[in-house]
Amino acid sequence: MEPKDCSPGKLFIIATPIGNLNDFSHRAENALNNCDLVACEDTRVTAKLLSHYSIKKSLVSYRDENEKKQAKILTSEIMHGKNIALVSDAGFPTISDPGFRLVRECHLKSIQVVPVPGPNAALTALSASGLPTHQFLFLGFLPKKKLGVSKLLEQWREFEGSLIVYESRYKIERTLALILSTYGPGRFICIARELTKLHESIISGPASQVIEKFHQGSAKGEFTLVIGPANYSFNYKDE
Numbered sequence: 267m268e269p270k271d272c273s274p275g276k277l278f279i280i281a282t283p284i285g286n287l288n289d290f291s292h293r294a295e296n297a298l299n300n301c302d303l304v305a306c307e308d309t310r311v312t313a314k315l316l317s318h319y320s321i322k323k324s325l326v327s328y329r330d331e332n333e334k335k336q337a338k339i340l341t342s343e344i345m346h347g348k349n350i351a352l353v354s355d356a357g358f359p360t361i362s363d364p365g366f367r368l369v370r371e372c373h374l375k376s377i378q379v380v381p382v383p384g385p386n387a388a389l390t391a392l393s394a395s396g397l398p399t400h401q402f403l404f405l406g407f408l409p410k411k412k413l414g415v416s417k418l419l420e421q422w423r424e425f426e427g428s429l430i431v432y433e434s435r436y437k438i439e440r441t442l443a444l445i446l447s448t449y450g451p452g453r454f455i456c457i458a459r460e461l462t463k464l465h466e467s468i469i470s471g472p473a474s475q476v477i478e479k480f481h482q483g484s485a486k487g488e489f490t491l492v493i494g495p496a497n498y499s500f501n502y503k504d505e
């Protein structure tokens with residue numbers, strides 16, 4: 267059921283493209299068209315997306331800095347019958363993006379939460395990595411300090427599935443060096459850069475080779491890293 271038929275209001279969690287605008291689903295477009303208000307991270311970014319689809323809606327800012335206050339205000343509006351759509355700048359709202367507090371507040375107030383799924387960088391990278399997908403751990407953004415990153419990598423050294431990490435272009439070099447020194451050159455990793463965009467690149471294999479190839483290309487753009495479990499390789503003869 268889409269927002270127009272819903273009473274009282276609902277919260278729609280709407281995933282948006284992580285690069286390629288063609289990845290925006292029909293259901294997401296309908297949900298945005300039918301909602302009363304769009305809560306978004308950066309109104310300029312969302313205004314562009316809406317304009318691409320000729321959708322005219324009121325936008326309200328919902329970001330880390332005003333999340334607590336806005337969660338109360340928005341849920342009160344939903345209680346009064348409004349259907350609100352939550353979007354982030356790219357990908358799935360609430361996943362390393364604002365939204366969790368709003369969703370929690372909805373559950374506290376028995377407001378229906380309707381997910382409208384779509385693109386997500388972590389799962390897109392994992393699916394294309396060639397690394398194990400049966401079990402994985404999403405670590406989001408790594409700690410700011412080097413020591414924190416080292417401790418986290420140590421903590422998950424023996425994890426039997428794949429680790430997924432979001433990394434910025436400014437820290438990618440440092441993180442790759444830490445992965446290499448902590449897990450060794452033979453650990454299988456994947457660097458997924460600019461997924462779904464013009465300069466998409468997905469490099470997978472032993473850390474030393476992947477990092478060497480990475481240094482031959484551009485270090486600009488958005489990155490998601492996948493780290494395979496210890497003793498994993500592409501040699502599947504023993505499976």
Ligand code: SAM
Nearest residue numbers: 284357358361386387432433460461488489490
């Ligand atoms: N909520 C988003 C999602 O569902 O994927 C993630 C938002 S988080 C603030 C942004 C981070 O996701 C980037 O710094 C990068 O690590 C990763 N990311 C987003 N888009 C990407 C892309 N097109 N290619 C690779 N990684 C991407």
